[in-house]
Amino acid sequence: MTHIKTINNPCIKKGNGTGCGECQASCQSACKTSCTIANQKCRKEQK
Amino acid sequence: MLDVESGALHSVDEMTYDIVRAIETSKDPHTLPYSASDIDEVLFELSELKNAGAFDSKGVSVNSGEFGKGVIKSLCLHIAHDCNLRCKYCFADTGEFHGSRSLMSEEVGRKALEFLMEHSGNRRHLEVDFFGGEPLMNFPVVKALTAYGRELEKKYNKEIAFTLTTNMVAMDDEMMEFINREIYNVVISLDGRREIHDALRPTVNGKGSYDLIVHKAKKLIEGRKGGEYYVRGTFTANNLDFTNDVKALRDLGFDQISMEPVVLPDTSPYAILEEHVAAVLSEYDNLADYLLESRKNGCWFNFFHFMVDFEGGPCLKKRISGCGAGVEYAAITPEGDIYPCHQFVGEKQFIMGNVLTGEFDTSLQKEFLNCNVTTKKLCNSCWAKYFCSGGCAANAFKYNGSIYEPYIRSCSMLKRRTEIACGIFAAEKSLEESNDIT
Numbered sequence: 001m002t003h004i005k006t007i008n009n010p011c012i013k014k015g016n017g018t019g020c021g022e023c024q025a026s027c028q029s030a031c032k033t034s035c036t037i038a039n040q041k042c043r044k045e046q047k
Numbered sequence: 048m049l050d051v052e053s054g055a056l057h058s059v060d061e062m063t064y065d066i067v068r069a070i071e072t073s074k075d076p077h078t079l080p081y082s083a084s085d086i087d088e089v090l091f092e093l094s095e096l097k098n099a100g101a102f103d104s105k106g107v108s109v110n111s112g113e114f115g116k117g118v119i120k121s122l123c124l125h126i127a128h129d130c131n132l133r134c135k136y137c138f139a140d141t142g143e144f145h146g147s148r149s150l151m152s153e154e155v156g157r158k159a160l161e162f163l164m165e166h167s168g169n170r171r172h173l174e175v176d177f178f179g180g181e182p183l184m185n186f187p188v189v190k191a192l193t194a195y196g197r198e199l200e201k202k203y204n205k206e207i208a209f210t211l212t213t214n215m216v217a218m219d220d221e222m223m224e225f226i227n228r229e230i231y232n233v234v235i236s237l238d239g240r241r242e243i244h245d246a247l248r249p250t251v252n253g254k255g256s257y258d259l260i261v262h263k264a265k266k267l268i269e270g271r272k273g274g275e276y277y278v279r280g281t282f283t284a285n286n287l288d289f290t291n292d293v294k295a296l297r298d299l300g301f302d303q304i305s306m307e308p309v310v311l312p313d314t315s316p317y318a319i320l321e322e323h324v325a326a327v328l329s330e331y332d333n334l335a336d337y338l339l340e341s342r343k344n345g346c347w348f349n350f351f352h353f354m355v356d357f358e359g360g361p362c363l364k365k366r367i368s369g370c371g372a373g374v375e376y377a378a379i380t381p382e383g384d385i386y387p388c389h390q391f392v393g394e395k396q397f398i399m400g401n402v403l404t405g406e407f408d409t410s411l412q413k414e415f416l417n418c419n420v421t422t423k424k425l426c427n428s429c430w431a432k433y434f435c436s437g438g439c440a441a442n443a444f445k446y447n448g449s450i451y452e453p454y455i456r457s458c459s460m461l462k463r464r465t466e467i468a469c470g471i472f473a474a475e476k477s478l479e480e481s482n483d484i485t
Contacts, residue, residue, distance in 0.1 A: 003092055
């Protein structure tokens with residue numbers, strides 16, 4: 001491709017095997033006041 | 048260019064950007080001032096991406112009820128409704144949470160941990176945050192509950208990640224040793240420049256607290272030997288140039304930094320008002336420049352809100368269901384009352400039950416479960432919905448009187464931080480590639 005360069009492939013995981021709920025609740029992280037969800041880690045990916 | 052539904056990120060030239068904008072606004076791209084062959088080339092590339100599920104990908108219908116249904120996995124324990132500081136912007140009414148000063152008893156804490164175990168379903172990984180006011184004012188209970196939590200982990204086959212949020216004033220060597228051994232993540236409140244910190248975070252006697260804190264914060268973090276921590280500052284209308292506070296924290300040697308906009312009613316002299324938002328957004332740009340420059344010069348640091356995990360981030364269901372407040376996350380007061388999160392404490396209509404009486408009404412939990420990016424009108428059409436997940440329900444309630452109506456100033460800030468996070472990721476990826484080539 002000459003006009004478009006993909007920096008990151010599709011990354012939002014969907015479907016079977018997702019939504020296990022084991023990841024950290026986002027407000028238990030650093031902020032405590034302003035939610036940012038996408039900087040949370042997927043527990044499965046961390047393993 | 049971000050493909051909202053897939054999370055794919057593309058770097059595009061100006062012509063492609065214009066063509067995508069035309070498509071988005073239902074204009075014929077061939078009316079743009081580019082040659083037909085160039086336009087067709089871009090359209091071909093876009094169709095290739097579309098086929099690969101990386102452009103214009105369709106959303107997947109997810110029943111958010113599948114996620115976190117009735118399961119609480121995370122608690123914020125209000126160990127002390129008291130504080131040894133009198134921060135002028137404190138959302139918790141300088142530790143009282145609009146009630147009276149009190150400490151959580153060990154009995155209430157034990158009941159809270161038992162409540163967590165009994166309501167955590169098949170979740171194995173649980174979280175407990177020791178919060179306040181200032182939790183070090185009730186440190187024997189922190190220790191006792193950590194020990195009790197370890198017992199319960201074995202009994203229920205769970206793992207608890209304990210975290211602690213502290214202003215450091217009462218920290219001593221014994222506490223440091225315990226915290227660095229037992230506590231997975233420590234959040235230290237420190238606002239940056241001495242004069243900024245001291246102006247708004249005085250002690251009970253009205254003196255600045257900066258000098259009481261900094262040396263202990265450094266020592267604690269040194270002792271963590273790489274263990275997780277954040278130095279968390281708050282910025283207000285007084286320091287819209289908060290990049291200077293991040294720089295001050297960097298100069299002290301901290302490399303895990305969070306700087307949060309203050310949460311206050313507009314009547315407060317410290318509140319971030321609508322008229323301040325443009326300055327805040329511009330300051331995020333300044334901070335991004337500083338972060339990239341620092342990293343390029345080998346001084347790596349992390350800014351919490353510019354950190355987006357593009358490769359190992361959360362799944363769609365997590366991104367839809369948000370921070371978990373009132374669903375999988377709850378706060379427990381010293382009296383044992385259960386609230387959807389720490390920010391709701393004191394708003395009596397949000398009491399969900401009490402760990403001492405065992406009462407737990409799930410109707411509020413259902414309401415919070417139903418409050419997500421798919422049900423909030425403003426969020427559903429927002430490009431950043433899978434990054435912020437609908438924002439803070441407590442802020443929404445405090446500013447708009449409804450958990451369903453996002454606090455728009457916070458949206459503006461979140462969107463800019465997300466744009467910057469995408470930009471940083473792209474810049475660093477590009478740098479990595481050029482280093483590989485050379």
